[in-house]
Amino acid sequence: MDAKKLGALRTDLERELKENILPFWMTLAPDKEHGGFAGYISHQNHVDLKANKGIVMHARILWTFSAAYLVYHDPAYLETAARAYEYITGHFTDRESGGVYWELNYRGAPVTMRKQVYALAFTIYAMTEYWHACGEKEALASAVRLFGEIEEHALDRERNGYIEALSREWEPVEDVRLSVKDANERKTMNTHLHILEAYTSLFRVHRDPRLREALDNIIRLFTERFIDRETWHLRLFFDDDWNLRSDFISFGHDIECSWLLDEAAGVLGNRELEEECGRIAVQMARVNFRGLDHEHGLIYEFFPGENRADTDRHWWPQAEAMVGYFNAYQRSGDEEFALKAIGIWEFIKKRMIDRTYGEWVWSVNREGIPATGNEKAGFWKCPYHNGRACMEMMRRIDESLAAGKKKNHLKT
Template sequence: MPQIVVGDAALTELKARARAELVNDILPFWTEHAFDDAGWLRGAVLDDLTIDNSRPRHSVIAARTLWTFAVAARDLAERRDELTAVGQASLNLLLGDFWDESEGGVYWALNPDRSVAADRKQVYAQAFAIYGLAQWYELTGAERAREAAWELFTLLEGHARDRSRGGYLEALSRTWGPLENTALSDKDMSVPKSMNTNLHVLEAYTTLLRVTGDPRVREALHELLAVSLEHILVLTPFAHCELFFDADWNSQVDTVSYGHDIEASWLLWDAWEALAAAGIDDGKLEERTRSAALLLADAVRAHGLDDDGAVMYEGTPQGVVNDQKHWWPQAEGVVGWLNAFQIAGRAEDRAAALGAWDFIEDKVIDREHGEWFAELERDGSVRVGAQGDVKIGPWKCPYHNARACLEVMRRIA
């Protein structure tokens, strides 16, 4: 981790604000609303707390909730018992109904009656399962979690890793063979590789390396970081991450995702720090990663940041094309710019991190019903009736906003 910030009154206050939001809002909301009395994930919880159990349940939500409550239980020792109970409910689902006992890995989605709705092996989902299971193992020492995380790592290395061209494939069939439609969601392209999936494999392997110290994870992460800097990051006309690729890393669109870019800025650096702690001595890669983190933070600040401190949704190299303000880019903005400030000490990064949190408190947090609104218009008004208009759902989870709070807490003394 970059140098912990000390002696900064505004950032010390930010730490207190983030902790209060985590402890008094995000974690209690998920503790109360995520699961029914039988321990089954709710299909969706709308902004007004209406429950819609007709929707499928996704393994990614179980994995992200597992990760969130494992880290929260670690860092909030006084609440460990209650937080661990929510993590255990998530673990039970991930290694229970979501786990493919015959072919290995986690299913993409289940129906409301717990039957399989989508049996494909989306690599994105396997990565988040590794992420959550490794963190749970660190917290509890549960051997089943470690074994499952290692099984998933082995499956990805054996079936999803492109050993000739680098990176990881987007999705495979239930039996780990080719799949015609690999798209992660209705918004995404069906392509062999994507930035989003590879970023979250990198994130998962970073945690798995820290927890296990295994040289096989170190080798895989080392290569993936280098591949990401070589093929996903581009520097013209400004630093950003290409999003969708063919098998040879030829970009398929010119879309710029400001939220993914600021998230990548700190996850790339986090991966490097895990590698360095594990004994990798690669000065060139270190400098390339440091430069990438700062250039991405610069670019999002210059091209994707609105005057009110919020991160807008999407653009192209020519400018913003979608000025909506979704919940998760704001959370990633806080961490990304705080990370850049820790690396280089630039006042503009500190200001951007503080500004992003001000916007979150002013517009994103739902003071009436709890948690965060998913999607806002550019003026900060809530997008009512939008597809993602939920507090809990397939893509609305405690991972981005809880993680932002936890990262702020650990980075500021």
């Protein structure tokens, strides 16, 4: 791959991270009156300090600014991470029953107290990264404790897999949905994907045999249950007995899974599994090209049974596609993947980055019109997807450029 193209891409990404994404969150999001971060910021940057606060947003901010500090060692990034960490430990952590609350009011009092396993996974991911950033021992202890709680309460020991949600006291609940648009099914790909992500991060620093076994197990759940080996798309919703309860395609989740699964197998260190997941990553990335539209943006979903597509381009699938395609390039050496990653970045610059108010828009429709009624910051709109994509791509480009220099040196 042309080194100048990759170098220019890296420069673009670093500028986007340091001059747009991170400053937006540092400037507008902190709730200096009530603590933590504001629960809602509109498309036009109206900050609602009385909006409820979500654990996922706070955990994602914690992860992003911890990761940014590890890259740049800017004290302002660590200060932002510390604000998130202190609010999670002081308000979201359930001191009586364990785990974390899903939702608080703006003053920090619990509103939704059930245990959403997705949220526990993100908190593990964030706490582990914060420990990396500053060595806070209690952060790592919290991550290990949450891992134990997931394994104790959410693992289905009879049929395998993890239950989507439980009550505050870890009892079964009727409605386990992560959001109102999700199917009410007890085993979902999305929650398993972020358990995979969290366990991968934790296993890097906590080489516990029980965690190794759990990570190995969830990798195999993806290779054996969630990935359709005929279509190379993900199966998204299951009941307790692993009966498939959905048939639609989520292009963003497909490509995000491709590189997270590959990464997990590498961290686990099982050579055979690593090679298998590398092949899967390349295959899933190639099939994912079908979701690219006339502007080289990745559409949201496709419903084969209805021959219908949701052609909106949401912010997060673009970020994940950039990383997933470049990972496939690194795995295969096929430059088409690198060119597709660059193409996604060009689309992001054209359509997703908000040149007026900052950050990225929630989505644009097929005509390129942004969804101005959706938030810039909220329960789901956080700096994690786009911030992580910038940092991942910078690191991966550095690796590719270094490998290219080494190869050229050997030739001479």
